[in-house]
Amino acid sequence: MKIAVLGLGLMGTAIARRLHEQGFAVVGWNRSPGAAEALAGEGIATAASPGEAIAMADLVALLLADADAIAETLAPPTTEALAGRILVQMGTIAPDESRDLAARIAAAGAEYLEAPVLGSLPEAGAGRLLIMAGGEADLFERCRPFLAALGESPQRIGAVGQAAALKLAMNQLIAGLTATFAASLGLVRREGIAVDQFMDLLRGSALYAPTFDKKLDKYLAHDYGSANFPLKHLLKDVRLFHRTAGQAGIDNAPIAALEAACLRGIAAGHGDEDYSALYEALVPR
Numbered sequence: 001m002k003i004a005v006l007g008l009g010l011m012g013t014a015i016a017r018r019l020h021e022q023g024f025a026v027v028g029w030n031r032s033p034g035a036a037e038a039l040a041g042e043g044i045a046t047a048a049s050p051g052e053a054i055a056m057a058d059l060v061a062l063l064l065a066d067a068d069a070i071a072e073t074l075a076p077p078t079t080e081a082l083a084g085r086i087l088v089q090m091g092t093i094a095p096d097e098s099r100d101l102a103a104r105i106a107a108a109g110a111e112y113l114e115a116p117v118l119g120s121l122p123e124a125g126a127g128r129l130l131i132m133a134g135g136e137a138d139l140f141e142r143c144r145p146f147l148a149a150l151g152e153s154p155q156r157i158g159a160v161g162q163a164a165a166l167k168l169a170m171n172q173l174i175a176g177l178t179a180t181f182a183a184s185l186g187l188v189r190r191e192g193i194a195v196d197q198f199m200d201l202l203r204g205s206a207l208y209a210p211t212f213d214k215k216l217d218k219y220l221a222h223d224y225g226s227a228n229f230p231l232k233h234l235l236k237d238v239r240l241f242h243r244t245a246g247q248a249g250i251d252n253a254p255i256a257a258l259e260a261a262c263l264r265g266i267a268a269g270h271g272d273e274d275y276s277a278l279y280e281a282l283v284p285r
């Protein structure tokens with residue numbers, strides 16, 4: 001199976017490398033040329049346009065920033081290259097955006113599976129992403145070898161839109177857990193309480209989540225430099241959850257507060273840093 005990876009940002013590059021290592025024939029394309037050049041140096045084929053990449057592949061994986069990036073990348077005449085192929089959308093977009101995309105892909109004579117992922121660069125490199133798929137069961141089965149190379153147990157959630165919604169539900173937890181832990185840690189530090197003692201008690205309680213320890217060094221050093229998942233993309237996902245949950249009649253007040261905190265963090269220059277920089281917006285120094 002030949003795979004085209006469109007979008008060679010953080011995740012697209014990691015996924016293209018993983019697929020190449022797993023023996024797939026991979027061709028990558030990126031809007032700006034630097035990322036493709038890096039992969040070409042590793043023996044991975046690259047294309048000069050998305051249409052050229054699609055023409056070389058059976059399955060097209062999208063690792064683009066958002067729905068606007070997808071619409072620009074697949075705009076005519078690229079759309080025509082899709083006929084007869086499978087398109088797997090792996091970025092984080094809203095359920096309604098995914099359903100609209102599915103309709104456009106079907107009109108182009110191609111098949112569509114949404115397969116957003118939980119996990120980041122280390123998980124992509126090791127084939128341990130949690131993959132949530134939405135689309136026809138038969139198509140999911142035909143995509144399984146590709147998906148299993150990236151995540152051990154890809155799961156079909158249901159119809160197109162349902163996996164996209166589940167991914168937003170997960171990322172709302174990333175934002176929520178990060179924000180509530182940051183506020184608690186901030187109070188602990190302001191009160192001069194030993195952080196080790198706080199963490200020991202927390203680890204022994206039902207309130208603990210592993211993400212707290214994973215990011216603890218970053219909060220303590222106020223250093224969020226090497227981003228696997230940048231704050232600007234967390235803002236995107238918080239906004240998608242805000243809109244989608246609002247349409248579902250869910251109280252938007254908590255997510256609106258998270259959105260405002262992400263915006264303050266980005267205004268303070270943390271947009272390209274790790275999302276845990278949310279701490280700086282919630283616990284100003």
Ligand code: NAP
Pocket residue numbers: 006007008009010011012030031032035063064065066068069070072073090091092093117118119120121228229230233
């Ligand atoms: P990223 O590093 O910012 O890469 C974004 C990609 O989108 C780049 O290839 C960029 O191309 C491309 N792009 C942006 N606007 C475009 C446009 N108008 N036309 C064409 N290409 C455009 O983001 P990422 O971390 O790889 O994430 C990709 C997707 O996966 C996002 O939806 C993100 O939320 C999701 N995701 C990320 C992670 C993670 O840990 N990073 C985990 C799970 C899901 P240029 O290089 O030319 O800008």
